[in-house]
Amino acid sequence: MTAPIQGFSKLSKEEKINWIADNYTLNTEHTKEVLKVYWNSDTKLQKLHDEFIENTISNYYLPLGIAPNFLINNKLYAVPMAIEESSVVAAASKSAKFWLSRGGFKTTILGTEKVGQVHFIFKGDEKKLEAFFNTIKSKIYTDADELTTSMKKRGGGITNIELRNKTEDLENYYQLHCTFETLDAMGANFINSCLEQFAKTLKTEALVYADFSDDEKNIEVVMSILSNYVPNCVVRAEVSCTIEELSEGNIEEAQHLAEKLVQAVTIAKVETYRAVTHNKGIMNGIDAVILATGNDFRAIEAGIHAYASKNGKYSSLTDASIENGVFKFWIDVPLALGTVGGLTNLHPLVKVALDILQKPSATELMQIVAATGLAQNFAALRSLVTTGIQEGHMKMHLLNILNQLGATDEEKKTLTNHFKTNTVTHSAVVSAYNNLKND
Numbered sequence: 001m002t003a004p005i006q007g008f009s010k011l012s013k014e015e016k017i018n019w020i021a022d023n024y025t026l027n028t029e030h031t032k033e034v035l036k037v038y039w040n041s042d043t044k045l046q047k048l049h050d051e052f053i054e055n056t057i058s059n060y061y062l063p064l065g066i067a068p069n070f071l072i073n074n075k076l077y078a079v080p081m082a083i084e085e086s087s088v089v090a091a092a093s094k095s096a097k098f099w100l101s102r103g104g105f106k107t108t109i110l111g112t113e114k115v116g117q118v119h120f121i122f123k124g125d126e127k128k129l130e131a132f133f134n135t136i137k138s139k140i141y142t143d144a145d146e147l148t149t150s151m152k153k154r155g156g157g158i159t160n161i162e163l164r165n166k167t168e169d170l171e172n173y174y175q176l177h178c179t180f181e182t183l184d185a186m187g188a189n190f191i192n193s194c195l196e197q198f199a200k201t202l203k204t205e206a207l208v209y210a211d212f213s214d215d216e217k218n219i220e221v222v223m224s225i226l227s228n229y230v231p232n233c234v235v236r237a238e239v240s241c242t243i244e245e246l247s248e249g250n251i252e253e254a255q256h257l258a259e260k261l262v263q264a265v266t267i268a269k270v271e272t273y274r275a276v277t278h279n280k281g282i283m284n285g286i287d288a289v290i291l292a293t294g295n296d297f298r299a300i301e302a303g304i305h306a307y308a309s310k311n312g313k314y315s316s317l318t319d320a321s322i323e324n325g326v327f328k329f330w331i332d333v334p335l336a337l338g339t340v341g342g343l344t345n346l347h348p349l350v351k352v353a354l355d356i357l358q359k360p361s362a363t364e365l366m367q368i369v370a371a372t373g374l375a376q377n378f379a380a381l382r383s384l385v386t387t388g389i390q391e392g393h394m395k396m397h398l399l400n401i402l403n404q405l406g407a408t409d410e411e412k413k414t415l416t417n418h419f420k421t422n423t424v425t426h427s428a429v430v431s432a433y434n435n436l437k438n439d
Contacts, residue, residue, distance in 0.1 A: 005019065008055065009054060009055055013056065013057060017031075017035055017036070017058075020057065035057055038058045038059045038060070038061065039059065048348075052343070062082045062084050063082070064080060064292060064349060064353070065080070065081050065083070066079065066089070066356070067079045067089050067092040067096055067375075068093060068096065069096045069097045070096045070104075070105065070368070070372070071096070071099065071100050071104025071105065072104060072106075072107055072237075072371050073104075073105070073367070074104065077368060078356055079092070079096075079289060079357070079372055080289065080293070080352075080353040080357065081285070082288055082291040082353075083284065083287070085284060088284045088285065088288060088376065089288070091284075091376060091379035091380065091383075092288075092376050092379065094379055095375035095376065095378050095379040096375050099239050099375070099378075102240075102241040102245055103239070105237050105238070105239055105371040105374065106237070106238050106239070107235060107367035107370060107371055108236045109235050109363050110234040110235060110332065111232040111233055111234050112181060112363065113159065113179050113180070113181065113230065114179065114180045114181070114187050114226065114230055114233055114336055115178070115180075115226065115227040115229065115230055115232075116178045116179075116180065116192065116194065116195045116226040117176060117178065118176040118195055118199045118223075119173070119175050119221070119222045119224070120176075120219050120220060120221045120222060121173060121174075121220040122174050122220075123215055123216070124212065124213065124215060124216035125216070128211055129174065129216075130163060132205075132206065132211070133163040136202070136205045137161060139201060139205065140161055140176075140198050140202070141161070143197055144201075147190070147193050147197060148194065151182065151183070151190060154183055155181070155183060156181040156182050157181060158179075159179045159180060159181055160178065160179045161176055161179075161198065162176070162178075163175075163177075164176075164177045176195075176198055176199075178195065178198065180194070184338060184339045184340045184361050184362040185338045185362070186295065186337060186341065187226075187336070188226055189341075192224070192225060195225065199221045203219055203221055206218075206219045228299040228300075228303045228336070229303050229334075230334045231307055231310060231334055233334050234307075234334050235333060235335055235363075235366040235367055235369075236332050236370070237330065237333075237367065237370035237371045237373070237374045238331070238374070239328075239329050239378070240327060240329070241326070241327055242325055242326055242327070243258050243322070243325050243326070243327055257386070259322065260385040261320055261327070261329070261381055261382065261385060262320045262321065262327075263385075264320075264381045264384060264385055265278075265316055265318055265320040265329075268315070268318075269319075270315075272313065272314045275308065275314050275316050276314065278317075278377070279304075279305070279316065279317050281377055282317055282318065282333075282373040282374070282376055285375060285376030285377075286300065286335075286369050286370075286372060286373040286376075287301065289368065289369045290337075290369065293337075293344070293350060293353050293354055293365060294342060294343030294346075294353075294354075295337050295338060295342075295344075295365075299336065300337075303334050304317065307333070317331055317332070317377075318331045318374065329374065329378060330374070331373060331377070333369075333370050333373060335369055335370065337362050337365050337366055337369065338362055339354060339360055339362050339365055398415070399412065399416075401426060401429045401430075402415060402429065402433070405429075407433060411437075414436060415433060415436065418432055419432075
């Protein structure tokens, strides 16, 4: 059994690699070789990557692809997407091209409010706590002036602070529920710094508040932290066209397609098992752009899935309707994004991705991300209600299977041609490959 290690973080990168390879892998030299192959030859650039996180031993690559032809509010975009899953970029591209000639994507910012909370325990009279809060509310703002001056100059800052009684959920539990405008910054550090100052003012002022008993003066702050649930930082993306435009076929076929698309969305509205996979497909598009632009996809995922449950049941993020011969498809999605700060100013590929997007503001990026998620969902639903999703997905996955089998470029060419007219399954590809090798 491998013994625990002390002081791993103090080892050099070379020593970390040697230790992990020697103690945890079977082919230690191969492990070391692979890890070092992924180092960047530019030592300055590699040092930058090493310092993004702790205990770095190598770089982990994801493909960076482009989905072109996204017409969003009459502006054309080529959207960078960082993702490993086959068919995602192809599906987004196909969907973007489809809507390009049908007016493109229309997007609207519904709100940009971020949220943070000071969670605390107060054992005392609720009425006295309310009076205390109203007395010190202006001081909470002024005590944070040093933190908020720069943000306020740019038009952002604290937008509201309110006291919330949560004692029905947890005994003696209250919170300061605070909202912020952080402009082009995602704002996590700004919000958390403000919240910690709010908590300090809360505790300090409670100790000298005359109407509190000795017990009431001892407010216990449990934690001060932003929330990744941002139901008022929301963007809407939508597409629409006449029924006839939905299909290259006749009007009856187009009407049937439109109805099936609406049915597919309705099923995802009422059936949680379907809704989870439905929304996962949306996140294929959203996460890929989030990653490419250096934003926090984990925070976005958590907030979006909470939003999908806002009515008490997990449900579809998208909606669809048919009215007066027009098919409409749309999404409302919460996105707390940034285009300044964090990795956006550090990671060279993130800078390139934002440059490709024509240096968007945070609200512009929200709209691009929402449109990409909607495009992804449309492509998936259209496949599901027509040919089925596996036909297109497996053809895109074909190259991965051939690479796993070690096929040469010539063998890949031959087998790709073979599967243009044959169904792609893993077993069928293996069989065709073996037959080709034995010829």
